Structure formats: C-alpha cells, structure tokens
Amino acid sequence: xxxxxxxxxxxxxxxxxGKVVSQTLKNMGYKNIINxxxxxxxxxELNETNKEKAKKIVExxxxxxxxxxxxxxxxxxxx
Numbered sequence: 333x334x335x336x337x338x339x340x341x342x343x344x345x346x347x348x349x350g351k352v353v354s355q356t357l358k359n360m361g362y363k364n365i366i367n368x369x370x371x372x373x374x375x376x377e378l379n380e381t382n383k384e385k386a387k388k389i390v391e392x393x394x395x396x397x398x399x400x401x402x403x404x405x406x407x408x409x410x411x
Contacts, residue, residue, distance in 0.1 A: 333378050334411040335390045337398055340371035345403045374398055383410055 341347050347369050354368035376393065380386040387408055394406045 333380055333383070333386045335376050335378065335386055336409045336411060337374045337376065337390055337394050337406055338371060338409070339374070339394070339399050339404050339406045340369055342403055342405055372398070386410070 341350075350368045350370045353370065354365055357365045357368065376390055378386050378389060380389065387410060390408050394408065395401060399406045
C-alpha cells in the first residue's frame with residue numbers, strides 16, 4: 333500500500349525559502365502570486381493491506397522522524 337505524507341511549516345513559522353520563491357515568481361511576471369509556502373513530500377510504500385493500520389504506522393513515522401512537530405504540520409493521504 334502506498335501512502336503519502338506532506339510536511340509543511342506551521343502558519344506562524346517564518347518561511348524564508350517560500351518568500352524567495354514567491355518574490356522570484358513575481359519578478360518573472362507572475363503578479364497574481366499572493367503567497368508561497370515550501371514543504372516536504374514523502375511517498376511511503378508499506379507491506380500492509382489494512383488501511384487503518386497503514387495510516388497509523390505512517391502517522392507514527394511522521395511524528396517520530398519526518399516532522400519537527402514544534403514548527404511543522406503533516407497530512408497523510410492514502411493512495
């Protein structure tokens with residue numbers, strides 16, 4: 333089973349890389365850009381057929397390794 337986890341900075345955390353990308357896009361002529369936030373994307377393949385168990389495993393992985401829970405949030409998507 334494939335599951336993806338997307339990790340992003342929390343709304344209140346400053347995102348300098350996102351600001352640079354946003355400004356560069358505006359400089360390239362994309363004047364309708366309001367905001368850009370950067371993040372990380374993980375695709376995890378598990379040897380598990382039970383969706384609930386698989387989701388629980390990826391949640392544990394996200395909390396323990398993939399995410400700094402002080403400054404980042406994560407979302408999990410079953411594929």
